[in-house]
Amino acid sequence: MTLAEVLHSAAEQFDPSDGIDLAGxxxxxxxxxxxxxxxxxxxVITVRGQKKGAARAGKIDAKTNEIHEQTVNDHGMKSNMxxxxxxxxxxxxxxxxxxxxxxxxxxxxxxxxxxxxxxxxTAAEAQREFERRVQAAFRRExxxxxxx
Numbered sequence: 001m002t003l004a005e006v007l008h009s010a011a012e013q014f015d016p017s018d019g020i021d022l023a024g025x026x027x028x029x030x031x032x033x034x035x036x037x038x039x040x041x042x043x044v045i046t047v048r049g050q051k052k053g054a055a056r057a058g059k060i061d062a063k064t065n066e067i068h069e070q071t072v073n074d075h076g077m078k079s080n081m082x083x084x085x086x087x088x089x090x091x092x093x094x095x096x097x098x099x100x101x102x103x104x105x106x107x108x109x110x111x112x113x114x115x116x117x118x119x120x121x122t123a124a125e126a127q128r129e130f131e132r133r134v135q136a137a138f139r140r141e142x143x144x145x146x147x148x
């Protein structure tokens with residue numbers, strides 16, 4: 001017996017002519033109805049989720065394209081991130097070289113200033129010694145005069 005023959009004979013035997021038969025038919029069909037409603041609900045949720053996911057993926061694609069645009073050398077006259085980083089690297093290297101030179105110059109200046117301070121101390125000490133000798137000579141020659 002085929003499926004069509006089985007369904008045809010079942011339809012001949014089951015004739016829902018009153019409310020009890022309809023209730024029985026509803027009870028028999030309830031699992032299929034619940035499964036159909038569940039399938040529809042899951043389908044609607046899935047479609048909504050896919051639309052939200054597609055929108056989210058579109059935003060991610062746009063950001064990815066923007067990042068790609070900035071990091072590769074294929075967008076014409078605009079400066080890209082790779083070139084900018086190379087320029088910054090060169091600037092930092094130049095600044096570093098200048099700082100090394102300036103450090104050398106500052107060390108030289110410190111050395112020169114230290115030498116000048118040492119010479120100034122020596123000259124001041126010599127000046128004080130000269131003044132003491134002059135005062136001592138003045139006191140020897142003029143013992144009654146007031147000190148200078």
